[in-house]
Every structure is written in C-alpha cells, then in structure tokens.
Amino acid sequence: MQLKEETLRREEVYHGRIFCVERALVRLPNGKEGQREVVRHPGAVDVLAWTDPETLLLVRQFRYAAGEELWEIPAGKLEPGEDPAVCAARELSEETGYAPGDLKELARFYSSPGFSSEVLYLYEARGLRAGSGEKDDDEFLEVRRIPLKTALDWVARGQVHDAKTLIALLLAGRRNIA
Amino acid sequence: MQLKEETLRREEVYHGRIFCVERALVRLPNGKEGQREVVRHPGAVDVLAWTDPETLLLVRQFRYAAGEELWEIPAGKLEPGEDPAVCAARELSEETGYAPGDLKELARFYSSPGFSSEVLYLYEARGLRAGSGEKDDDEFLEVRRIPLKTALDWVARGQVHDAKTLIALLLAGRRNIA
Numbered sequence: 001m002q003l004k005e006e007t008l009r010r011e012e013v014y015h016g017r018i019f020c021v022e023r024a025l026v027r028l029p030n031g032k033e034g035q036r037e038v039v040r041h042p043g044a045v046d047v048l049a050w051t052d053p054e055t056l057l058l059v060r061q062f063r064y065a066a067g068e069e070l071w072e073i074p075a076g077k078l079e080p081g082e083d084p085a086v087c088a089a090r091e092l093s094e095e096t097g098y099a100p101g102d103l104k105e106l107a108r109f110y111s112s113p114g115f116s117s118e119v120l121y122l123y124e125a126r127g128l129r130a131g132s133g134e135k136d137d138d139e140f141l142e143v144r145r146i147p148l149k150t151a152l153d154w155v156a157r158g159q160v161h162d163a164k165t166l167i168a169l170l171l172a173g174r175r176n177i178a
Numbered sequence: 179m180q181l182k183e184e185t186l187r188r189e190e191v192y193h194g195r196i197f198c199v200e201r202a203l204v205r206l207p208n209g210k211e212g213q214r215e216v217v218r219h220p221g222a223v224d225v226l227a228w229t230d231p232e233t234l235l236l237v238r239q240f241r242y243a244a245g246e247e248l249w250e251i252p253a254g255k256l257e258p259g260e261d262p263a264v265c266a267a268r269e270l271s272e273e274t275g276y277a278p279g280d281l282k283e284l285a286r287f288y289s290s291p292g293f294s295s296e297v298l299y300l301y302e303a304r305g306l307r308a309g310s311g312e313k314d315d316d317e318f319l320e321v322r323r324i325p326l327k328t329a330l331d332w333v334a335r336g337q338v339h340d341a342k343t344l345i346a347l348l349l350a351g352r353r354n355i356a
Contacts, residue, residue: 001320003240014192016215029318037194038243062181063291065216109339111290113241140207142179161287163341170348
C-alpha cells in the first residue's frame with residue numbers, strides 16, 4: 001500500500017529557542033490535499049546509567065510542561081550538529097556529576113511522531129566515574145541511585161510517568177541487564 | 179529538596195489546530211528567573227488491542243513529522259473534554275474497524291515532558307468485534323495482526339521506533355499478558 005505523503009508547500013509559523021513549528025500542505029495517498037502541523041525538534045538523548053550491575057541513576061525534577069515533578073533517567077537536548085554519544089556523556093555529567101566509562105546505544109525512537117520530529121537516542125552507561133564530571137549548578141534536580149528491581153516495582157504500580165524512562169527500565173528488565 | 183517553579187508570566191505565542199505554544203517566565207528554586215517554552219497538547223490515547231490472547235493489532239502509517247512510515251499501536255488525539263476510554267474505543271474503530279469489548283487502562287505517561295504537556299493514556303482492549311466499528315476512509319494506514327512474540331522480536335532488533343508502541347509491547351511482554 002502506498003502511504004507516503006508528498007510535501008507541496010511548507011512554512012515555519014513559529015521559531016523558538018528550543019523548537020520550531022511548521023505547517024505544510026501535503027498530497028495524500030488518495031491524491032487529495034491535506035494539512036500538517038508539526039514541531040521541529042533537534043532531538044535528545046537519555047542515559048540508562050549503572051552505578052553497579054543492579055543499580056541505576058534516576059533524577060527527579062520539576063517539569064514545567066507537566067506542572068509536576070517526575071522521576072526520569074538523565075537526559076538532555078542535542079546541540080546543533082552534536083554527536084548523540086558526546087551529548088549523552090555531557091548530559092550525564094551535567095545532571096549527575098558522573099562521567100561514563102563506556103557508552104552503548106540501546107534504542108532510538110520518536111517520542112510522539114504524530115506531531116513532533118523529536119528523536120530520542122537511548123544510551124546505556126557503565127563504568128561511571130563519580131566526581132569526574134562537571135555538574136551543572138543551574139539545574140534543579142535530585143539524583144538518586146535506585147535498584148532496577150525497585151524502579152520496575154514503580155513501573156508496575158504506575159508511578160513512572162515519563163515515556164523514555166519507561167522504555168529504558170522495561171528494556172533493562174527484559175534484557176536482564178541487571 | 180524544593181524543585182517547583184512558580185509561573186510569573188505566561189503568553190501564548192502560537193495557536194494551532196492541534197497544539198499551542200506557550201512561553202513563560204518562571205521563578206526558579208534558587209530565586210532567579212528562568213524562561214520556559216512548551217507545547218500545550220490536548221493529550222492522546224493508544225490501544226494495545228488483542229485479536230486473540232497472543233496476537234495484537236499494529237498499524238503502519240506515514241508520519242509527516244518523522245518523514246517515514248512507522249509501525250504503531252492504534253492511537254489518536256483526545257477531543258476537548260472527551261473521556262480517554264471513549265476516545266480509545268473511537269480511535270480503535272476508526273483506524274482498524276474493530277470495536278472493543280472490554281477496555282482497561284494500562285498506563286499513563288508524558289511523551290516528552292521536557293517540552294510538551296502531551297499525556298498518553300494507554301489502554302488494553304479485548305473481546306474485539308470485527309466489522310462493527312466505523313472505519314474512517316480518510317486515514318491512510320495498513321492494519322496487521324501481529325503475534326506479540328514477533329513484535330517483541332522487532333523491538334529486540336531495534337525496528338520499533340515509536341515510544342508509545344515500545345512501552346505497550348514491553349509492558350505486554352513483562353506482564354505475560356499473552
């Protein structure tokens with residue numbers, strides 16, 4: 001089945017600090033025209049960081065968009081042209097103070113492809129070196145070491161409300177990484 | 179630790195058909211001021227729909243924001259004031275032609291809380307009635323019945339690139355639903 005949409009015209013209708021918004025006119029598979037409205041986002045990384053084979057780092061922070069505090073794995077936006085692995089090491093250091101020894105890509109996915117181009121690159125970090133990272137004094141978050149088993153209990157009880165963190169924890173549980 | 183940010187001023191800088199963009203000035207936990215830029219989204223539902231105890235429905239569609247075709251579980255946006263369970267039944271029917279017998283909430287999460295307010299309500303549907311739903315002729319997607327085992331193989335091989343679908347499949351695998 002032919003599903004692709006052809007872009008006939010596109011226009012940037014909002015240019016922000018973090019993302020832009022684009023409106024487009026497309027040719028639908030049935031030949032008719034349709035409208036699309038999307039967020040253009042630079043992408044982000046998130047890091048499943050192990051302090052020992054059974055314990056990972058979670059950060060708690062207030063998310064303005066959500067209006068509440070959430071438990072998440074360390075994460076951050078890509079700078080223009082930045083290599084995702086370099087970004088993962090930088091964000092881990094800035095948020096937790098730990099520098100990764102070894103980084104491996106676990107998954108990459110769209111956070112919400114119905115309206116946003118954001119791709120998330122999920123890394124796994126091992127061999128952390130405490131204190132060697134440059135922690136950012138201007139981020140307001142609480143860092144905790146949590147056993148994977150505990151984190152998966154939180155998932156089972158519906159207490160983890162961040163998509164990338166759910167994916168990382170469920171992949172870790174499935175692959176028996178811990 | 180006090181993490182909450184107090185909103186000092188907020189302004190809608192883009193008003194779209196699907197979402198809006200808001201800029202805000204906030205009081206940070208250290209007393210300084212900071213800027214926030216977020217997408218205000220009405221929220222969405224997604225449905226893990228079983229045609230038999232080991233087989234679920236996946237849909238393939240072109241996603242303009244991603245620029246490619248993706249495999250996803252059936253999903254759609256909430257109408258203003260709509261009950262998420264009603265929306266789940268409606269979207270399942272429109273996308274697949276199946277009406278759910280029984281619907282149960284499995285999880286709810288933010289797709290990307292760093293910049294978007296979108297909440298996703300994940301439902302599980304059983305007792306599907308084929309042909310009784312009203313399929314939407316204006317959506318361009320391919321519907322397939324896929325064994326959970328096959329879908330989890332796709333996950334392991336890095337072939338599933340949609341966050342909500344990864345969460346649904348990994349939860350299904352973990353809970354041994356199938």
